[in-house]
Amino acid sequence: MSKPSVYGFTQEQLIEWLLPHGHKKFRAQQVWDWLYRKRVTTFAEMTDVNSACLALLEEHYAISTLEEHTKQVSADGTVKFLFRLSDGNLIETVLMRHKFGLSVCVTTQVGCNIGCSFCASGLLAKSRDLTSGEITEQIMKVQLYLDAAGQGERVSHIVVMGIGEPFDNYKHMSDFINTVKDHKGLAIGPRHITVSTSGLAGKIREFADSDLNTNLAVSLHAPNDELRTRIMKINKAIPIAKLMDAIDYYLEKTNRRITLEYILLKDVNDKVEHALELAELVGDRRDLVNVNLIPYNPVDEHSQYQRSTPEAIDAFYDVMKKQNVSCSVRLEHGADIDAACGQLRSKQIRKEA
Numbered sequence: 117m118s119k120p121s122v123y124g125f126t127q128e129q130l131i132e133w134l135l136p137h138g139h140k141k142f143r144a145q146q147v148w149d150w151l152y153r154k155r156v157t158t159f160a161e162m163t164d165v166n167s168a169c170l171a172l173l174e175e176h177y178a179i180s181t182l183e184e185h186t187k188q189v190s191a192d193g194t195v196k197f198l199f200r201l202s203d204g205n206l207i208e209t210v211l212m213r214h215k216f217g218l219s220v221c222v223t224t225q226v227g228c229n230i231g232c233s234f235c236a237s238g239l240l241a242k243s244r245d246l247t248s249g250e251i252t253e254q255i256m257k258v259q260l261y262l263d264a265a266g267q268g269e270r271v272s273h274i275v276v277m278g279i280g281e282p283f284d285n286y287k288h289m290s291d292f293i294n295t296v297k298d299h300k301g302l303a304i305g306p307r308h309i310t311v312s313t314s315g316l317a318g319k320i321r322e323f324a325d326s327d328l329n330t331n332l333a334v335s336l337h338a339p340n341d342e343l344r345t346r347i348m349k350i351n352k353a354i355p356i357a358k359l360m361d362a363i364d365y366y367l368e369k370t371n372r373r374i375t376l377e378y379i380l381l382k383d384v385n386d387k388v389e390h391a392l393e394l395a396e397l398v399g400d401r402r403d404l405v406n407v408n409l410i411p412y413n414p415v416d417e418h419s420q421y422q423r424s425t426p427e428a429i430d431a432f433y434d435v436m437k438k439q440n441v442s443c444s445v446r447l448e449h450g451a452d453i454d455a456a457c458g459q460l461r462s463k464q465i466r467k468e469a
């Protein structure tokens with residue numbers, strides 16, 4: 117059986133694992149520094165760590181468990197990685213360049229059970245959760261790619277928006293966040309990390325009560341239950357009223373801004389009447405809500421959905437502005453490569469089938 121990733125430890129967990137094996141706290145801190153600051157790729161390179169500790173780590177853990185299968189580089193600098201996990205499954209990770217820095221979108225599950233009707237990732241049911249090590253290693257693989265380019269670039273932002281529902285893999289997701297924000301490691305500030313959920317109300321409350329302190333985005337995609345259930349079957353179990361209750365709890369508890377994601381599907385949810393209904397739903401939460409409009413990237417498997425026209429996107433945006441709702445339109449990244457989330461992975465899986 118293959119060894120798990122050493123990136124699966126938070127610093128605290130590494131200390132707790134090494135102590136009963138006779139290694140002091142400072143050893144764990146040295147190992148941590150080699151992993152996240154000096155970013156070595158073998159245990160043997162940790163030259164100030166004693167051989168007994170290195171042998172122990174080597175016996176139980178691996179530094180590299182993801183193998184790069186494919187890398188697509190877009191003209192705009194977006195890089196889409198397809199990684200093969202040690203059990204043969206494939207996952208996607210995306211590096212995006214923005215004016216404000218470099219962000220990485222990570223995957224949290226192999227497949228997804230939420231089954232949003234527009235999504236290439238949700239076509240295959242979840243076969244397993246990723247470990248926190250496998251989630252963290254996606255960031256490390258991208259950072260090592262940047263290190264190798266020699267431009268001194270750093271991953272500055274993370275979006276947990278790739279394949280999977282992060283709140284359905286809550287423990288591993290929170291260990292991952294604690295690892296990447298550790299100020300002695302990658303030190304990515306929690307306000308530079310955004311976790312996106314399809315709207316698991318109970319977990320939104322748990323997240324509000326936690327000390328993870330990252331940004332939260334909720335995929336709304338429709339302003340009423342009838343339409344949302346059509347687009348996202350999760351809405352049957354967690355209808356909008358229940359979701360908004362959880363959002364209100366989050367807003368009250370944290371007083372932090374939340375993003376409502378709204379994917380624009382031509383003639384489905386992109387009309388002026390939908391924008392007005394959405395503004396009404398946001399209602400008096402508008403001070404703490406930003407609506408992020410996402411022009412749809414069509415995928416072959418969901419031919420019932422098309423991209424909204426530029427006029428429809430503008431009209432929707434104008435209504436939001438007129439209704440005093442903070443609103444943005446997501447910029448497209450990697451339009452010349454397989455831009456939709458999960459598209460590269462599903463193409464490769466079809467090839468291998």
Ligand code: SF4
Pocket residue numbers: 228229230231232235236237238239278279280281314
């Ligand atoms: S959009 Fe996200 S939550 Fe919905 S099926 Fe796709 S991966 Fe799952």
